[in-house]
Amino acid sequence: MGTSRKSISRHHALIIVGALIVAAGLTGCAAWRGGTQFSDPLTAEERLNLGVSYEHAGKLDLAMREYERAATGRTRSIALAYQGNIFIERNDNAKAEEMYRAALKADSDNVVALNNLTWLLAQEGRALDEAERMIRHALTLDPEPRDAYENTLESILEARGNRE
Numbered sequence: 001m002g003t004s005r006k007s008i009s010r011h012h013a014l015i016i017v018g019a020l021i022v023a024a025g026l027t028g029c030a031a032w033r034g035g036t037q038f039s040d041p042l043t044a045e046e047r048l049n050l051g052v053s054y055e056h057a058g059k060l061d062l063a064m065r066e067y068e069r070a071a072t073g074r075t076r077s078i079a080l081a082y083q084g085n086i087f088i089e090r091n092d093n094a095k096a097e098e099m100y101r102a103a104l105k106a107d108s109d110n111v112v113a114l115n116n117l118t119w120l121l122a123q124e125g126r127a128l129d130e131a132e133r134m135i136r137h138a139l140t141l142d143p144e145p146r147d148a149y150e151n152t153l154e155s156i157l158e159a160r161g162n163r164e
Helices: 010-026 043-054 062-068 075-090 093-106 112-125 128-140 147-161
Strands: none
Touching: 010 075, 010 093, 043 062, 043 075, 062 075, 075 093, 093 112, 112 128, 128 147
16 A cells, blocks of 8 residues: 655654654643643644654554544645554554545545555455546646555556456
């Protein structure tokens, strides 16, 4: 399954997580002070990055929590797609498909969701016409790394050939 996310080393992931923990600590540990609720010290983008770090570390529950928190505003679509990736890891393809489709509803040009849903459909050998349309659309958006998206197209064409 291809994604548009760049790999980060474990060392860099730990640095990111450490920096986020320090930043959260500097803003105050208590959610309530004097009856007033403080807003989340992390932005949706920071939550998304923290989720990626957790996912790379194999901490899927923590990653899912951060992706759920990041699923607002302009990060909604990518956070939903990343939730789909977690469901793939958990072998829950139906829920993964639901999340990818929700991501595409939020942003029809989300190349991660287009690619990963297409890959999922190819693996299951179903909705291949829809899958091919989606991956060809993703390719028009000039995604990186392009070869991952081209490989997904090849998997669709192979699945179609095996079905005929």
